[in-house]
């Protein structure tokens with residue numbers, strides 16, 4: 001199962017035996033909540049992902065008809081408005097499959113930063129775009145604000161009466177979004193089974209509606225997931241989800257709590273989804289696993305002994321395979337999962353969902369809740385109220401420097417860059433350089449996330465996981481605002497309230513965090529930071 005480090009391999013084998021002896025696969029199949037907790041709450045009503053494909057299969061004809069109708073009406077674009085579990089799965093599919101001839105182009109919006117919203121708005125014709133408003137709870141502030149903004153654009157381009165046809169919702173029954181959908185004339189509201197949690201929802205309507213609209217073969221995805229599900233029903237040591245879960249859990253207990261996913265470029269977006277799956281499911285109560293995704297792949301001596309590498313190995317990724325071989329030769333534990341690019345994505349989604357649930361049982365953490373995400377949301381609400389009262393937000397505290405942060409590094413720490421700015425290829429490249437420098441100089445794991453996306457993913461880890469994080473919080477001062485129809489604040493204020501709110505949450509917990517304002521030009525600001533190192 002794992003090469004490079006016999007101790008990690010031996011421990012995983014032992015835990016795997018123990019799981020089989022305790023009949024864990026059979027008990028998961030029977031929805032036995034005692035696999036995780038004596039209390040069934042937020043467990044028995046969160047295991048619907050085990051059967052998501054079964055729920056969808058009889059509805060696929062209906063989905064085909066829906067997609068056929070949209071295509072026949074000549075829509076050019078589909079924009080998915082959603083956060084966290086409601087958009088990361090579709091984002092992996094979008095990046096992995098790319099545009100499909102004859103189908104609308106799929107775009108994702110999960111940022112409140114005005115520049116990002118304008119970039120999406122400028123790239124589409126709202127009259128010829130289907131907007132998918134996607135939210136399990138139906139009450140997520142970002143998603144509903146995006147809706148208001150784009151509904152405003154569509155109303156202007158069409159008319160208030162007809163623009164509803166450009167909107168589709170995916171949500172649970174009885175949510176505010178379901179009501180909004182029927183009151184405001186949406187083309188369709190897809191109701192998802194309530195027992196599927198947000199981050200476990202990619203193989204349900206949440207993933208399959210955007211995928212089908214973008215021309216992705218959802219039958220193939222579900223078929224691939226079903227074959228993995230069948231293998232995960234197996235009560236023996238051959239169960240692939242059980243094997244990965246045993247490895248993740250046992251390695252973390254032995255101090256290898258930085259699970260580093262290495263994926264080939266063809267499916268590299270998969271890391272974004274795994275990051276949320278692990279961070280929100282397994283990092284709480286002061287312990288857990290730190291997911292490391294999309295990190296630069298460097299020489300073996302840049303890594304500490306707190307790593308477990310999992311390599312999704314696809315044919316033809318020879319350079320990456322050679323670098324992974326070197327890690328293994330130097331004694332780093334590496335698990336290799338053979339994959340066939342997009343063809344196996346359905347199976348990998350299911351394998352990691354299952355393995356995460358198993359690892360939760362080993363680590364004695366509740367894998368279906370996210371108790372520390374709420375704190376930053378409460379801070380945001382409080383700051384927005386303060387803004388309404390006083391007409392301004394408190395200033396973002398600018399504190400310390402990247403070098404002062406790195407002086408505090410201890411063995412086993414991780415360095416997390418959290419940045420509130422539009423996603424941009426040049427900045428992505430500079431952020432990767434920053435991560436490389438930190439890895440080379442300090443030999444610690446690094447992560448990078450854009451705000452507010454990370455709040456719905458690694459935000460749980462930052463606040464609820466082990467206190468081993470060093471946080472570089474990057475903002476961009478104030479920019480041109482973009483109004484949110486019906487609100488007394490705009491997106492710039494919302495994004496700033498989220499940035500300040502999370503900074504305050506981290507500070508209050510005594511986390512090591514510095515905040516740096518990158519100035520008007522984010523790329524120049526990042527280059528200044530690089531010069532400091």
Ligand SMILES: O=P(O)(O)OC[C@H]1O[C@H](O)[C@H](O)[C@@H](O)[C@@H]1O
Nearest residue numbers: 084085086135136137140198456
């Ligand atoms: O789908 P929604 O209800 O809008 O939730 C979106 C996201 O919100 C929260 O931050 C949760 O921590 C995430 O797990 C969830 O995916």
